[in-house]
Amino acid sequence: MAEPDPPADHPPADDEYAAGESAAADRRATARLVRAAQRGDTLAMNDLLDELAPFVGRICAPIALDDGPDAAQEALMIVFRGLRGLKEPAAVYGWVRTVAAREAVRVAKRAARAVPAELAELPAPGDPQLGADIRDVLTRLSPEHRAVLVLRDLEGLDERTAAERLGLRVGTVKSRLHRARDTFRKAWSA
Amino acid sequence: MTAGWPTADPDPVRRLHALAAGVRNAHVTEGVVDAPVDVVWPLIADLEGEFGRIVTDMARVRVISRDGDRLEASAHSRFGPRARFSGVLRPGWCWLQSRFLLIGVAAADHGDGRTTVAFTGGLRVPGRAALVPLGVRAEGRRNLARLAARTAARS
Numbered sequence: 537m538a539e540p541d542p543p544a545d546h547p548p549a550d551d552e553y554a555a556g557e558s559a560a561a562d563r564r565a566t567a568r569l570v571r572a573a574q575r576g577d578t579l580a581m582n583d584l585l586d587e588l589a590p591f592v593g594r595i596c597a598p599i600a601l602d603d604g605p606d607a608a609q610e611a612l613m614i615v616f617r618g619l620r621g622l623k624e625p626a627a628v629y630g631w632v633r634t635v636a637a638r639e640a641v642r643v644a645k646r647a648a649r650a651v652p653a654e655l656a657e658l659p660a661p662g663d664p665q666l667g668a669d670i671r672d673v674l675t676r677l678s679p680e681h682r683a684v685l686v687l688r689d690l691e692g693l694d695e696r697t698a699a700e701r702l703g704l705r706v707g708t709v710k711s712r713l714h715r716a717r718d719t720f721r722k723a724w725s726a
Numbered sequence: 727m728t729a730g731w732p733t734a735d736p737d738p739v740r741r742l743h744a745l746a747a748g749v750r751n752a753h754v755t756e757g758v759v760d761a762p763v764d765v766v767w768p769l770i771a772d773l774e775g776e777f778g779r780i781v782t783d784m785a786r787v788r789v790i791s792r793d794g795d796r797l798e799a800s801a802h803s804r805f806g807p808r809a810r811f812s813g814v815l816r817p818g819w820c821w822l823q824s825r826f827l828l829i830g831v832a833a834a835d836h837g838d839g840r841t842t843v844a845f846t847g848g849l850r851v852p853g854r855a856a857l858v859p860l861g862v863r864a865e866g867r868r869n870l871a872r873l874a875a876r877t878a879a880r881s
Contacts, residue, residue: 581855605734
């Protein structure tokens with residue numbers, strides 16, 4: 537017989553239950569929209585676009601910078617072209633997140649406008665300098681590293697998962713991250 | 727957590743390209759109208775008046791109900807008898823579907839006192855996110871030309 541779950545030290549307050557239930561209800565509603573869109577209801581597609589467009593914009597802008605709107609449009613086009621093939625509607629956000637990050641990297645590299653300077657490394661999570669001027673930090677990174685940073689700091693993925701989603705070699709990313717801390721601080725304190 | 731991070735919310739014209747990508751055989755006709763968006767968009771939003779003179783796939787439009795930006799309407803179509811439409815109408819965005827017809831219009835500030843406008847739609851494969859691939863490009867061009875002419879007439 538399985539052991540019962542241990543009692544929680546601090547049972548969730550009512551509003552925490554409500555927040556959890558609300559998030560679950562949102563996910564179910566999104567999955568219903570995806571299924572309706574897959575069946576050919578273009579109004580459901582419209583509603584799904586309303587939901588996904590700001591999310592895609594938040595992923596694409598920090599990676600593609602000035603080309604963020606182009607990247608967001610192209611990512612959304614890929615999403616709606618591929619929506620019919622999405623097997624698990626509840627997984628739509630994970631799929632869209634990956635599409636958006638990859639597309640933003642592609643658009644940023646195509647534009648070849650942002651030439652990374654010496655700082656080819658990522659700041660540590662929670663580094664106060666990152667909060668001080670995010671855009672300046674972003675312009676010093678390559679598109680791939682901006683993408684890892686976005687997936688890590690905005691989307692809460694660990695670096696290994698972020699690198700895998702982006703098709704980057706995990707070892708390369710992690711070794712650069714290891715050296716990043718000092719480089720980043722030196723650049724800011726110079 | 728996201729404070730200070732750059733964001734990019736795609737404008738309505740970009741959104742129309744995205745949505746049309748999910749509709750098989752849809753084509754987006756995009757152009758620039760020589761008037762600001764606050765002059766151009768009221769012509770599209772006038773569903774029971776100017777709209778039918780610009781988007782001639784729909785004629786004698788009657789709005790049945792509105793709830794926020796949602797609406798139900800009926801209209802005659804050049805493809806058949808009066809049909810019931812459901813959709814969304816808000817500044818810069820119009821998306822209407824019936825069983826047999828799909829209409830999408832978007833407008834965004836071009837930044838120089840002009841307006842970028844995009845049209846999509848056509849005869850729908852019933853109940854599906856697909857259009858019959860007949861005249862979708864030509865109709866978009868005609869819609870854009872008619873909108874430009876109606877805007878000029880108002881200026």
